[in-house]
Amino acid sequence: MIVTDPLSADIRSHGLKVTAPRLAVMRALEYAPHSAAEQLFASVRDELPGTSLQAVYGVLGALADAGLIRRIQPAGSPARYERRVDDNHHHLICSGCGAVQDVDCVVGEAPCLTPSDNAGFAVHTAEVTFWGLCVDCQAAESLETPSSATSARP
Amino acid sequence: MIVTDPLSADIRSHGLKVTAPRLAVMRALEYAPHSAAEQLFASVRDELPGTSLQAVYGVLGALADAGLIRRIQPAGSPARYERRVDDNHHHLICSGCGAVQDVDCVVGEAPCLTPSDNAGFAVHTAEVTFWGLCVDCQAAESLETPSSATSARP
DNA sequence: CGAGTTGTCTTGAATGATTCAAGACAATCG
DNA sequence: CGATTGTCTTGAATCATTCAAGACAACTCG
Numbered sequence: 017m018i019v020t021d022p023l024s025a026d027i028r029s030h031g032l033k034v035t036a037p038r039l040a041v042m043r044a045l046e047y048a049p050h051s052a053a054e055q056l057f058a059s060v061r062d063e064l065p066g067t068s069l070q071a072v073y074g075v076l077g078a079l080a081d082a083g084l085i086r087r088i089q090p091a092g093s094p095a096r097y098e099r100r101v102d103d104n105h106h107h108l109i110c111s112g113c114g115a116v117q118d119v120d121c122v123v124g125e126a127p128c129l130t131p132s133d134n135a136g137f138a139v140h141t142a143e144v145t146f147w148g149l150c151v152d153c154q155a156a157e158s159l160e161t162p163s164s165a166t167s168a169r170p
Numbered sequence: 171m172i173v174t175d176p177l178s179a180d181i182r183s184h185g186l187k188v189t190a191p192r193l194a195v196m197r198a199l200e201y202a203p204h205s206a207a208e209q210l211f212a213s214v215r216d217e218l219p220g221t222s223l224q225a226v227y228g229v230l231g232a233l234a235d236a237g238l239i240r241r242i243q244p245a246g247s248p249a250r251y252e253r254r255v256d257d258n259h260h261h262l263i264c265s266g267c268g269a270v271q272d273v274d275c276v277v278g279e280a281p282c283l284t285p286s287d288n289a290g291f292a293v294h295t296a297e298v299t300f301w302g303l304c305v306d307c308q309a310a311e312s313l314e315t316p317s318s319a320t321s322a323r324p
Numbered sequence: 325c326g327a328g329t330t331g332t333c334t335t336g337a338a339t340g341a342t343t344c345a346a347g348a349c350a351a352t353c354g
Numbered sequence: 355c356g357a358t359t360g361t362c363t364t365g366a367a368t369c370a371t372t373c374a375a376g377a378c379a380a381c382t383c384g
Contacts, residue, residue: 033331033380053370071333073371078332089245094370108291117289135271137262139302148293187351187360207341225362227342232361248341 030082037067041075045085045099050107050116052094090114090145106144112153119146184236191221195229199239199253204261204270206248244268244299260298266307273300 023042024034032038037060044059045051051059057072076097079085088107089095093114100118108117149157177196178188186192191214198213199205205213211226230251233239242261243249247268254272262271303311 035332035380037333068334074332087245091241091243091249095245108289108293110291111294117291119287133273134300134302135262136305137264137271137300137302138308139262139300140265141301143299143301145297145299146288146291146293147295147297148288148291151290154292189351189361191362222363228361
């Protein structure tokens with residue numbers, strides 16, 4: 017099975033063996049970016065019923081170390097993974113439901129990516145996370161609070 | 171004890187009761203910003219031997235909810251806390267040892283703090299984290315790798 | 325194409341940070 | 355000072371993630 021399947025080739029070129037769980041995880045991430053390990057596990061299971069959760073963690077660790085996927089760890093929620101890598105983009109995370117959206121950084125405009133005083137650190141990454149409420153959570157919140165300040169569960 | 175101690179007043183003005191553990195945590199954070207719960211617990215214990223770790227978590231939760239302290243949760247390390255709040259600054263974190271440094275954002279220059287496309291989100295916070303190697307970890311790394319690529323534990 | 329080597333997966337258990345719950349206690353209000 | 359409400363103590367549980375040992379499969383080379 018040394019076919020020229022682009023996904024397999026990509027994995028192999030990063031020094032990793034091509035296995036069914038790895039292909040399944042990569043495919044699952046293609047259709048559901050920003051998924052957590054547990055969700056990916058569910059997806060992979062549909063395709064490969066014998067797969068263990070630990071295998072998924074192993075796959076994610078290997079792929080992330082190899083640079084094939086990127087791991088994002090928003091505060092207060094399990095780690096998420098995405099295939100968009102090597103293109104400087106950031107994230108918009110809903111503090112209500114945890115939904116994640118990609119935000120493209122305007123190319124050539126990255127002044128914040130250089131700290132004013134790096135304190136001697138050799139900076140290799142600048143991570144920008146925008147926290148807010150997604151459309152759904154805004155709607156839910158305005159329902160809970162009809163006019164202004166109400167609510168307060170008995 | 172309704173003295174005009176500024177720290178107590180600050181806590182009280184945020185709607186919280188003033189207690190010994192809270193004062194101790196605030197003081198510990200003053201001298202060791204970016205501390206994790208465990209370190210703060212150790213500090214507080216020196217002062218108040220009967221304090222439990224859960225009390226520290228409770229205090230940190232209450233203070234953070236009240237906006238008296240800020241919680242930062244770097245990927246792969248326990249949550250850290252700091253008293254610098256309401257002044258837009260960011261962090262420089264060492265990917266080697268986890269050391270945290272404050273980075274002041276140049277005032278008036280915050281173009282990255284507005285995402286190019288907010289996808290309908292009501293953004294309330296922009297968090298910028300710079301990842302790099304601190305001076306010590308750079309030194310340690312150059313020792314492990316004398317000239318160029320060596321090492322590889324047997 | 326088949327055997328060996330190396331890396332990956334399975335199963336089972338452990339870890340670490342954090343949170344939950346019930347009751348004892350103490351800070352503030354009047 | 356007494357009542358009320360919020361906070362702390364003790365003890366246990368949760369969640370995401372990692373570790374370990376062995377079974378197994380992918381790639382390498384003859």
